[in-house]
Amino acid sequence: MQLIKPDININFVGVRYKAFLLSGTIILLGLLTLFVRGGLRMGVDFAGGTLIQVKFDRPTNPDEIRNALQGTIKNAFIQQVGAKVDNEYLVRTDAIHEELGSLSNKIEDQLNKTYGPGQQVLRVEMVGPKVGHDLRQKALHAIFYAFLFIAVYISWRFEFKLSAGLIMLVVMGLGIYLLDALGLNAVYLIGGALVVTFVLCWYLKLPYALGALLSLVHDILITIGIFAFFNKEFSLEVFAALLTLSGYSLNDTIIVYDRIRENRNKDKKVKFSDMINGAINQTLSRTVLTSMTVFFVILCLFILGGSVIHDFSFAMLIGVVTGSYSSVFVASPILIAYEDLKKKKPAAVSKRAAVETNESKAARSTKKAKKQSPGQADVRKSARG
Amino acid sequence: MKSIGIRALIVGVILVIGILCVIPTFVSTTLPGLSNVMPDKIHLGLDLQGGIHLVLEVDADKAVELRAERFVDEIKDALRSKKIGFTKVVKTGAWDIDVVLPSNEQLNEFNETLKSDFPSLKPATTETTPEGTIVLLTMDQKEVNDLRNNAVTQGLETIRNRIDQFGVSEPDIRPEHGDRILVQLPGIKNPQEAIELIGKMAVLEFKFVAQNVTAQEIQDNKMPPGVKLYPKRPSDRNTQETKIPLEEKTVLTGQHITDAKVEIGQRSFGEAQISLNFDSEGAKIFERLTGDNVGRNLAIVLDGIVYSDPVIKERIPNGRAVISGSFSDEEARAVAIALRTGRLPAPVKILEQRTVGPALGADSIRKGVLASAIGGLGIVLFMMIYYKFSGAIADLALVMNILLILALMALIRATLTLPGIAGIALTIGIAVDANVLIYERIREELRLGKTPRAAIDTGYQRATITIMDANVTSAIAALVLYGFGTGPVKGFAVTLFFGLAANMFTAIFVTRIIFDYLLTERRVKELSI
Numbered sequence: 024m025q026l027i028k029p030d031i032n033i034n035f036v037g038v039r040y041k042a043f044l045l046s047g048t049i050i051l052l053g054l055l056t057l058f059v060r061g062g063l064r065m066g067v068d069f070a071g072g073t074l075i076q077v078k079f080d081r082p083t084n085p086d087e088i089r090n091a092l093q094g095t096i097k098n099a100f101i102q103q104v105g106a107k108v109d110n111e112y113l114v115r116t117d118a119i120h121e122e123l124g125s126l127s128n129k130i131e132d133q134l135n136k137t138y139g140p141g142q143q144v145l146r147v148e149m150v151g152p153k154v155g156h157d158l159r160q161k162a163l164h165a166i167f168y169a170f171l172f173i174a175v176y177i178s179w180r181f182e183f184k185l186s187a188g189l190i191m192l193v194v195m196g197l198g199i200y201l202l203d204a205l206g207l208n209a210v211y212l213i214g215g216a217l218v219v220t221f222v223l224c225w226y227l228k229l230p231y232a233l234g235a236l237l238s239l240v241h242d243i244l245i246t247i248g249i250f251a252f253f254n255k256e257f258s259l260e261v262f263a264a265l266l267t268l269s270g271y272s273l274n275d276t277i278i279v280y281d282r283i284r285e286n287r288n289k290d291k292k293v294k295f296s297d298m299i300n301g302a303i304n305q306t307l308s309r310t311v312l313t314s315m316t317v318f319f320v321i322l323c324l325f326i327l328g329g330s331v332i333h334d335f336s337f338a339m340l341i342g343v344v345t346g347s348y349s350s351v352f353v354a355s356p357i358l359i360a361y362e363d364l365k366k367k368k369p370a371a372v373s374k375r376a377a378v379e380t381n382e383s384k385a386a387r388s389t390k391k392a393k394k395q396s397p398g399q400a401d402v403r404k405s406a407r408g
Numbered sequence: 409m410k411s412i413g414i415r416a417l418i419v420g421v422i423l424v425i426g427i428l429c430v431i432p433t434f435v436s437t438t439l440p441g442l443s444n445v446m447p448d449k450i451h452l453g454l455d456l457q458g459g460i461h462l463v464l465e466v467d468a469d470k471a472v473e474l475r476a477e478r479f480v481d482e483i484k485d486a487l488r489s490k491k492i493g494f495t496k497v498v499k500t501g502a503w504d505i506d507v508v509l510p511s512n513e514q515l516n517e518f519n520e521t522l523k524s525d526f527p528s529l530k531p532a533t534t535e536t537t538p539e540g541t542i543v544l545l546t547m548d549q550k551e552v553n554d555l556r557n558n559a560v561t562q563g564l565e566t567i568r569n570r571i572d573q574f575g576v577s578e579p580d581i582r583p584e585h586g587d588r589i590l591v592q593l594p595g596i597k598n599p600q601e602a603i604e605l606i607g608k609m610a611v612l613e614f615k616f617v618a619q620n621v622t623a624q625e626i627q628d629n630k631m632p633p634g635v636k637l638y639p640k641r642p643s644d645r646n647t648q649e650t651k652i653p654l655e656e657k658t659v660l661t662g663q664h665i666t667d668a669k670v671e672i673g674q675r676s677f678g679e680a681q682i683s684l685n686f687d688s689e690g691a692k693i694f695e696r697l698t699g700d701n702v703g704r705n706l707a708i709v710l711d712g713i714v715y716s717d718p719v720i721k722e723r724i725p726n727g728r729a730v731i732s733g734s735f736s737d738e739e740a741r742a743v744a745i746a747l748r749t750g751r752l753p754a755p756v757k758i759l760e761q762r763t764v765g766p767a768l769g770a771d772s773i774r775k776g777v778l779a780s781a782i783g784g785l786g787i788v789l790f791m792m793i794y795y796k797f798s799g800a801i802a803d804l805a806l807v808m809n810i811l812l813i814l815a816l817m818a819l820i821r822a823t824l825t826l827p828g829i830a831g832i833a834l835t836i837g838i839a840v841d842a843n844v845l846i847y848e849r850i851r852e853e854l855r856l857g858k859t860p861r862a863a864i865d866t867g868y869q870r871a872t873i874t875i876m877d878a879n880v881t882s883a884i885a886a887l888v889l890y891g892f893g894t895g896p897v898k899g900f901a902v903t904l905f906f907g908l909a910a911n912m913f914t915a916i917f918v919t920r921i922i923f924d925y926l927l928t929e930r931r932v933k934e935l936s937i
Contacts, residue, residue, distance in 0.1 A: 173884050316840050321837065335827065
């Protein structure tokens with residue numbers, strides 16, 4: 024059986040500008056939604072507060088619950104979860120209760136008063152502001168470290184340059200140490216890491232690493248944007264999904280890249296963009312199949328897995344789709360864009376890039392080294408499929 | 409290339425070990441002698457079996473403050489017994505103590521008492537004012553540190569004792585960084601009660617009800633010196649809380665309690681009450697106390713609230729007392745445990761609380777397993793349809809992969825959580841990806857006209873590095889996630905990481921053996937792929 028014919032030849036590369044436009048638009052819309060909403064709707068894990076999941080013995084609605092809870096909690100966010108017949112609701116409030124005799128008890132009493140006995144509190148999560156703050160910081164650091172290690176691994180494996188990976192590690196490590204010492208927020212830390220990485224990729228002539236990492240950022244941004252768009256809660260589980268995606272979304276990219284490099288050594292006469300388009304088409308079957316299998320199991324989790332991992336599965340679903348999309352429409356065309364830029368205006372490019380990296384001494388010194396041996400980066404060998 | 413036999417042996421041994429590891433999880437019979445060798449069954453996380461996860465913070469500073477308060481009382485007692493005159497002794501600031509003496513005459517005697525009885529208090533400043541001589545006492549830094557550390561270790565110990573007496577199987581109570589304590593109580597039925605028990609200070613004090621205080625004075629909150637108003641617990645839920653004036657001096661504390669039990673009261677129609685037994689010293693104090701004050705009201709104060717204030721009818725020589733005060737049965741039980749295990753050295757605050765009811769836990773397991781099973785089944789069928797016999801080989805590897813994840817979890821005693829189940833499901837999806845990559849490559853090579861042997865060689869060789877790279881990036885994410893770790897998410901990271909590791913082995917190594925066997929031993933000419 025074959026879903027995708029082996030001789031398939033779609034001109035993916037030809038629509039790359041449209042694809043860039045599409046990706047750019049989605050990301051921009053996502054960022055805009057984020058801006059308008061004033062950030063993601065953080066779950067209790069990160070924002071602090073109390074979350075209570077209640078199972079009612081008969082159908083009800085958020086307004087009824089809100090009325091029942093009047094006087095006990097204010098500004099509750101109430102939402103039905105799971106199947107309609109289950110009558111399960113999440114009640115979320117910013118209030119926290121650090122003493123004994125907890126809020127959940129009061130809420131249960133209050134609900135039993137209105138609805139009669141038999142209303143079941145299934146789950147209570149209370150996170151104090153201190154723990155919430157700790158978790159936020161830890162999460163941001165985790166994103167940073169995941170990105171750092173993946174970036175180093177990718178630059179090493181994709182470019183067969185351990186030295187490049189090590190330079191990356193040292194520069195990032197130093198830069199981050201400095202940023203951390205300045206007491207900067209972890210958000211800037213991540214931003215800083217991104218800029219440093221991309222600039223390094225450019226200077227060390229690591230187009231594959233650049234493409235892979237850009238498509239990774241692309242996937243994460245789109246997933247976050249869609250979460251913001253649906254105003255879904257950003258919980259610990261969703262965070263776990265994002266981190267997993269940062270590793271998984273590279274899978275398809277790695278498949279395509281390996282083929283590109285294999286083909287590159289075969290026939291040097293083919294136009295670069297045609298060669299890349301060929302590689303995408305040759306691997307299209309496995310790109311689609313591998314994503315499909317993962318998409319299918321996550322879809323099962325999304326539909327059947329219950330309310331607790333619902334949002335986790337949702338994030339993963341988006342990530343798997345964008346991951347495949349980006350390997351075809353972002354990661355591969357970036358190689359072409361890189362090549363074009365390098366050919367057309369090398370002088371202008373290096374000038375602009377130099378302005379971008381004034382702060383990075385290490386990058387500048389490596390640039391000098393590279394200038395002495397131009398074209399070295401193009402000669403690589405590959406033994407991959 | 410190693411021989412098929414050796415490779416098959418390796419796989420066989422790993423398979424047997426893996427099966428042995430997961431047997432306890434699925435079969436409850438314990439074979440004698442074997443249970444020592446085999447790992448325990450896989451531990452379920454709180455989100456699956458229900459329970460409480462608490463992060464508490466001990467207010468260590470408060471322990472020092474409380475000590476300073478007791479010092480004030482002790483200094484007063486010491487000065488009184490040594491007949492040294494003083495104007496007042498008060499706590500100032502967090503834990504400094506001001507002692508005001510009428511004049512410089514008492515200073516020498518006072519300093520001597522200080523040296524002999526209170527070596528951890530040091531006079532910081534001494535000044536003479538029209539009011540008298542004021543000595544500012546500060547606590548030794550070492551004493552402060554000891555009190556702080558003790559507050560955490562003793563708090564931990566007390567909480568542990570309370571939970572033991574409360575009856576929870578496999579509680580996990582341990583210190584975390586700073587002054588934090590992690591409490592995990594799996595499978596608990598009555599979470600609220602447990603939380604209240606853990607947080608109860610259980611400071612028991614006996615104080616006399618002040619005489620000659622008028623109702624007007626109480627209303628105006630104007631108390632004579634040495635008298636303070638305390639809230640009194642209402643006798644039932646409908647009556648309002650009242651205030652009662654008590655003499656500030658504590659005549660007996662919970663320190664002398666040897667036992668506290670729940671009893672059913674005779675007078676109050678089967679209402680629960682708590683009977684206390686004092687040690688010999690406590691009994692002596694109590695006997696003298698009651699004998700000297702027949703006719704007065706003695707208030708029993710627990711955590712600053714007056715529970716009852718019975719009239720002393722006669723001298724009580726047997727060292728027994730009863731706290732009544734309209735307890736519910738559960739509450740009486742919690743108070744009794746708290747009194748038995750002693751007071752907390754400092755108040756604890758709940759920083760984080762996660763409670764999962766057993767119903768939701770069971771529901772989560774059911775749904776998680778069902779979703780994974782359907783997902784897995786779909787994948788298995790798909791592989792068989794799409795790649796025919798080769799798909800079945802990949803399915804075999806998939807089953808072994810799941811077995812190995814569970815075996816590894818049992819071996820290192822990792823905890824299976826709901827996201828952990830999701831991790832296994834995800835692994836199912838990712839695991840067959842490896843075989844998809846290999847098989848697609850093999851198909852491609854076959855289309856180029858290669859022999860099955862050559863196609864398989866190239867397919868595995870070319871795909872292996874790609875699979876490794878793809879798995880390593882995911883594994884990096886899993887490792888970082890593990891480091892970030894909080895309970896359920898950590899469980900996800902664990903299953904994902906094991907799944908990826910097992911994948912490298914089953915999808916590449918194990919399936920290859922089967923293909924090699926088919927080609928070499930069975931001399932298969934055509935691949936079913």
